[in-house]
Amino acid sequence: MxxxxxxxxxxxxxxxxxxxxxxxxxxxxxxxxxxxxxxxxxxxxxxxxxxxxxxxxxxxxxxxxxxxxxxxxxxxxxxxxxxxxxxxxxxxxxxxxxxxxxxxxxxxxxxxxxxxxxxxxxxxxxxxxxxxxxxxxxxxxxxxxxxxxxxxxxxxxxxxxxxxxxxxxxxxxxxxxxxxxxxxxxxxxxxxxxxxxxxxxxxxxxxxxxxxxxxxxxxxxxxxxxxAGEPARIRYRTTAGDLADPRTLHGLPSLLTAARSRSGVVELESRDLQATLTALLERANAAGELLTNLEASHASLERAFLAVANEDADDVARTPEPAAA
Missing domain, CATH: 3.40.50.300 (P-loop containing nucleotide triphosphate hydrolases)
Structure with a gap:
């Protein structure tokens, strides 16, 4: 508009x-x-x-x-x-x-x-x-x-x-x-x-x-x-190989964080979705590893909003200010 x-x-x-x-x-x-x-x-x-x-x-x-x-x-x-x-x-x-x-x-x-x-x-x-x-x-x-x-x-x-x-x-x-x-x-x-x-x-x-x-x-x-300040995300599952271990992923370009949940989902945060995803897929192909349930998404307003919602502002909200004169 x-x-x-x-x-x-x-x-x-x-x-x-x-x-x-x-x-x-x-x-x-x-x-x-x-x-x-x-x-x-x-x-x-x-x-x-x-x-x-x-x-x-x-x-x-x-x-x-x-x-x-x-x-x-x-x-x-x-x-x-x-x-x-x-x-x-x-x-x-x-x-x-x-x-x-x-x-x-x-x-x-x-x-x-x-x-x-x-x-x-x-x-x-x-x-x-x-x-x-x-x-x-x-x-x-x-x-x-x-x-x-x-x-x-x-x-x-x-x-x-x-x-x-x-x-x-x-x-x-x-x-x-x-x-x-x-x-x-x-x-x-x-x-x-x-x-x-x-x-x-x-x-x-x-x-x-x-x-x-x-x-x-x-x-x-x-x-x-x-x-703009929110990271892109990549999620996938894999049962074997280095790509199942977040510690082996820190060499991926533009990677911010890597973690694996108890259910086996690997989740990556990236500054540059294309760079990180391309390198990840190249590693998976070279190693013959299969990535299932692969999801990749750019930053979104929803993610930015949730980041704000999760900020701890309880102390600020509960602190009374002096009444207006």
């Missing part, structure tokens, strides 16, 4: 968000600095309890920061909400719809709160709910309710669209359809801020992303930049 304007439409500087006061206060967000450029999709990922929802609520103007500053489209989203809210669309993790209204009645009700929206029926068609327009909300499936959430979020033609776990509950085809809709919005110039637990979704859609852990942004950049 390409962007024609690299100016920041969201600027986050030194943001903290604390709950409680004094010694019992808890810092959910700890000094975050981020910028989101016009026309890009920025994905915010995080481990459980990382603080991404707390941060997103500040950016959306739902709550003020305890410290630091946030500007959205040049304004404070909390203090100047009347300037920001008409230009943004928000899809929350859960929305409370009157269950007895039909899908189209709900859309028309929301339509009446917006300044220059698209037609309610058009928004429903965009998310594939046109044929469910006369169905009561309480009869919609969980995935259909998520699509209704999305329809309402895009109805006002927002400049910035906040999507909080937008495809939870969707079947694979509906998820792909939602991705295509998001791509179309990006091509039309909408800026999108996405939170998701589906790492494939972030890899597929994001121009840039950040990973939060224990209230801090620990990695940020493009997918390629974030995974």
């Amino acid at each position: 390409t962007t024609t304007d690299t100016s920041s439409v969201i600027s986050i500087s030194g943001v903290h968000r604390r709950y409680g006061s004094g010694r019992t206060s808890f810092s959910a967000v700890r000094g975050v600095d981020l910028a989101v450029r016009r026309g890009e999709l920025f994905a915010l990922l995080g481990t459980n309890g990382a603080g991404k929802t707390s941060l997103l609520e500040v950016v959306e103007g739902i709550a003020p920061p305890s410290a630091g500053t946030v500007t959205v489209l040049g304004s404070d989203p909390y203090r100047e909400r009347h300037l920001v809210r008409p230009r943004t669309g928000i899809m929350l993790q859960e929305a409370g719809f009157p269950s007895d209204l039909t899908t189209v009645e709900t859309a028309r009700m929301w339509h009446g709160t917006l300044g220059a929206p698209m037609a309610a029926e058009a928004a429903l068609d965009l998310v594939g709910l046109g044929q469910r327009a006369r169905v009561q909300v309480k009869s919609l499936s969980g995935g259909e309710r998520r699509r209704l959430d999305l329809a309402l979020a895009i109805m006002g033609r927002p400049e910035i669209l906040f999507l909080d776990e937008p495809t939870t509950g969707l079947d694979p085809q509906s998820r792909r359809d939602a991705w295509e809709l998001v791509r179309n919005l990006l091509e039309a110039g909408t800026t999108v801020v996405l939170t998701t637990h589906y790492l494939e979704e972030a890899e597929e859609l994001a121009d840039r992303l950040a990973i939060m852990h224990a209230g801090e942004v620990v990695r940020a950049g493009t997918v390629e930049q974030i995974v």
